[in-house]
Amino acid sequence: MLEKILVVEDENSIRGFLKINLQRNNFQVIEAGTGEEGLQKAFIEKPKVAILDVMLPGINGFEVCQKLREKFPHMGIIMLTAKSQDMDKIMGLEFGADDYIVKPFNPLELVLRIKALLRRIEENNDNTQDNTIVEFYPFKLDTYSQKAYKNGMELDLTPKEYLILKLFIENPGKAFNRDELLNAIWGLDFIGDTKIVDVNIRRLRTKIEECSSAPKYIETVWGTGYRWNKNEQH
Structure with missing residues (x-):
């Protein structure tokens, strides 16, 4: 078809x-x-x-x-x-x-x-066939349904935002540059520019952070890109 x-x-x-x-x-x-x-x-x-x-x-x-x-x-x-x-x-x-x-x-x-x-x-x-739960309190990801939760409340994420969050939670503390995020989320054959990474990070922050202008979870690594704050789990 x-x-x-x-x-x-x-x-x-x-x-x-x-x-x-x-x-x-x-x-x-x-x-x-x-x-x-x-x-x-x-x-x-x-x-x-x-x-x-x-x-x-x-x-x-x-x-x-x-x-x-x-x-x-x-x-x-x-x-x-x-x-x-x-x-x-x-x-x-x-x-x-x-x-x-x-x-x-x-x-x-x-x-x-x-x-x-x-x-x-x-x-x-x-990837949704892998029926597992990924957790980094207060976040929980259901990889089968591709749903994400914070404190038990479902987050309204786009597919790309979900994949970014999953990548960060699975790699706490690792700094990703924009090209690495672009390749991991959009694929090696993506031929757009890296601006799409910053836009999606900004959107994701507004949905998971208490204050998106002072993020606790997704940290900016100046001159490099972004990383998940591994010390923020509580």
């Missing part, structure tokens, strides 16, 4: 261009010209990956991304951003996107990113 890819793009020429290239690579393409139409089709078709333009009539790409992430936590989401709009890239990641690609882009690059994202989704699904 062909993998379903949702393309939400209001410009007919770009949407048609994407459709042709994705179909040539054996993907089933679901098209939408507005954010509202994209959400409706996503809820019916349940695609593995969604490609969202940022600038859409009605509901914009960020809102679509947020709603898709809430409904489909394991869906792959790639944002299409304008060349000069760095803030669009950051905003997309803040709203739960897995990756972004800048217009104009090489269709081969987009196909490679989709394939890399699909591989990571499958790897994450395979």
Whole structure:
């Protein structure tokens, strides 16, 4: 069965261009010209990956991304951003996107990113078969359901945030640089930039720290990256 890819793009020429290239690579393409139409089709078709333009009539790409992430936590989401709009890239990641690609882009690059994202989704699904509990009080991770808890309360984490938390808890005290985190969470074949690491760390801190501006658990290692404070268990 062909993998379903949702393309939400209001410009007919770009949407048609994407459709042709994705179909040539054996993907089933679901098209939408507005954010509202994209959400409706996503809820019916349940695609593995969604490609969202940022600038859409009605509901914009960020809102679509947020709603898709809430409904489909394991869906792959790639944002299409304008060349000069760095803030669009950051905003997309803040709203739960897995990756972004800048217009104009090489269709081969987009196909490679989709394939890399699909591989990571499958790897994450395979990892859930290991039915174990990982603990670092007050945190507990259920690796089968990929759910995380703090003081018994479930945390509302994206798949990437869950994997980052799991990596830290399994390696307390180890300093990870951004490239190591990028390779461990996004895969060796990820071709975006390391900014995605900082955005996801910031999002994760807001969900697990009492004060995200003065984190107790995820420490910044200046000039290197981040580490889990192994002395914070109590």
